[in-house]
Amino acid sequence: MPQITDTVTAESASGFAELARKRYSVRSFSGMKPGREALLRCLEAARLAPSACNAQPWRFIVADEDRLAAALAPVCTLKGSKLNRFVSEAPVIVAVTEESPNLTSFFGSLFKNRPLHLIDIGIAAEHFCLQAAEEGLGTCMLGWFDERAVQKLLRVPRGKRVALLIAVGYPAKEGVPEKRRKDIGEMSSWDRY
Numbered sequence: 001m002p003q004i005t006d007t008v009t010a011e012s013a014s015g016f017a018e019l020a021r022k023r024y025s026v027r028s029f030s031g032m033k034p035g036r037e038a039l040l041r042c043l044e045a046a047r048l049a050p051s052a053c054n055a056q057p058w059r060f061i062v063a064d065e066d067r068l069a070a071a072l073a074p075v076c077t078l079k080g081s082k083l084n085r086f087v088s089e090a091p092v093i094v095a096v097t098e099e100s101p102n103l104t105s106f107f108g109s110l111f112k113n114r115p116l117h118l119i120d121i122g123i124a125a126e127h128f129c130l131q132a133a134e135e136g137l138g139t140c141m142l143g144w145f146d147e148r149a150v151q152k153l154l155r156v157p158r159g160k161r162v163a164l165l166i167a168v169g170y171p172a173k174e175g176v177p178e179k180r181r182k183d184i185g186e187m188s189s190w191d192r193y
């Protein structure tokens with residue numbers, strides 16, 4: 001079996017590899033609020049993301065008003081559980097909406113039964129999060145939230161879906177927790193499946 005067994009050590013990481021290692025899901029934020037300049041650089045990184053047929057089927061709504069971020073936090077939780085409770089510490093919450101793809105991307109998705117627009121949004125969201133890590137900011141993508149409540153709070157037009165939220169703020173703690181990941185050999189192979 002053409003297994004990949006090579007490993008990359010953290011010590012050999014630099015540049016982008018170090019940034020990829022540094023980004024993690026931050027679930028505890030300091031009280032400090034990120035400035036709009038840093039957030040703009042994150043948006044610029046997202047703007048430059050690739051997308052199928054260059055459709056760019058996303059819009060980033062940056063909720064940095066204190067009252068708005070505070071109102072969004074409870075709609076990300078699950079009553080009676082601890083799920084996403086930490087979001088109440090996040091000074092900024094970004095919503096990524098699904099925008100209409102162009103015709104070529106739309107038909108590509110349809111004929112090939114592949115949700116290209118969601119792949120695009122994932123890539124753009126990760127560009128945002130990686131730039132945030134570069135800025136010293138912490139992020140956590142959120143897939144669990146009350147979509148209707150988010151739509152209402154952010155005045156997203158009816159029928160337009162919110163694909164993802166991103167909690168943003170400065171991490172309360174320093175350091176990067178250990179990454180729990182599959183080994184390279186488990187998640188990749190040379191030449192054959």
Ligand SMILES: Cc1cc2nc3c(=O)[nH]c(=O)nc-3n(C[C@H](O)[C@H](O)[C@H](O)COP(=O)(O)O)c2cc1C
Nearest residue numbers: 023024025026027084140141142143144145164179
């Ligand atoms: C699409 C997506 C949705 C996620 N939703 C949540 C969420 O609702 N709550 C949460 O605490 N983490 C969420 N996460 C974060 C993952 O749990 C996290 O990325 C994963 O455990 C790997 O850890 P790391 O990001 O610290 O490297 C989500 C991540 C992604 C990519």
